[in-house]
Amino acid sequence: MATYTAHVITLRATRIRDSEAVCRFCSAERGKIEAAARGIGRPGSKLTPATELFVLSRAMFAEGRNLDRLTQVEVEESFYPLRTDVRRMSCAAFAVELVDKTTEAGEPNPETFHLLKSTLAALCESGKPPQVTWAFQAQYLSLIGIGPLMDCCITCGTTDDAQLLAFSPSLGGVLCRGCAGEDAHQAICPGTRRSYEALLGLGPGGADRLGVEPRVARELAWLLESHRQFHVQADIKSAKFLARLAERP
Ligand SMILES: [Zn+2]
DSSP, X not given: OOEEEEEEEEEEEXXXXXXXXXXXXXXXTTEEEEEEEESTTSTTOSSGGGGSTTOEEXXXXXXXXXXXXXXXXXXXXXXXXXXXXXXXXXXXXXXXXXXXXXXXXXXXXXXXXXXXXXXXXXXXXXSXXXXXXXXXXXXHHHHTTOOOBOXXXXXXXXXXXXXXXXXXXXXXXXXXXXXXXXXXXXXXXXXXXXXXHHHHHHHHHHGXXXXXXXXXXXXXXXXXXXXXXXXXXXXXXXXHHHHHHHHOO
16 A cells, blocks of 8 residues: 655644544645544554644555545644643634635645644734734735735726725725725725735735734725625634624734
């Protein structure tokens, strides 16, 4: 039976019986991997840590006809602080769920792996977990080709900063005053667009450095959430917790 090794982050583990789980991993080498972990929960089982969310490990797999099997696990980082703080845990749960639901098995995507790894590491240290998560989301949506267009009006292309004062989730970008007109496009203040671009540039590891006004924070949370809902065809359940956190930064 062919075997392979990969650096993996655990995205999801579903127990199917006491000693067995089906797990999904984000890997640097092979994109998403789905595999069975057997014999877990028993004393001395070396596979059990890989069934915990967020754990980064070097794992060995055996290829199976329908489902691969996890055979060895060497934990490299457990991201323990994510398990002791509900805000950090909720943000990390959102990040892994979004990656899980927007990636396909067998499509190598090292950028996603490294972005997720740096996001989990940043959340362990962060005093502003929602901001780290916005930076992650901005970079990730851009990486998978569905990030919002924020540097010019999505309809007429103007880059006049003073005019870019609305955001359309359905069109997927900012609109100038003239193009937004009177309809339902949501107004945003200039600071929101600038903060979005700053978070995109800083990434999860630098997101704590940005100062964000409460109004800008509310608008960023709305903008990212509504854009994602419109352009990602999956229900991200942990987004609800994230929205509650953003209301109480
Ligand atoms: Zn315009």
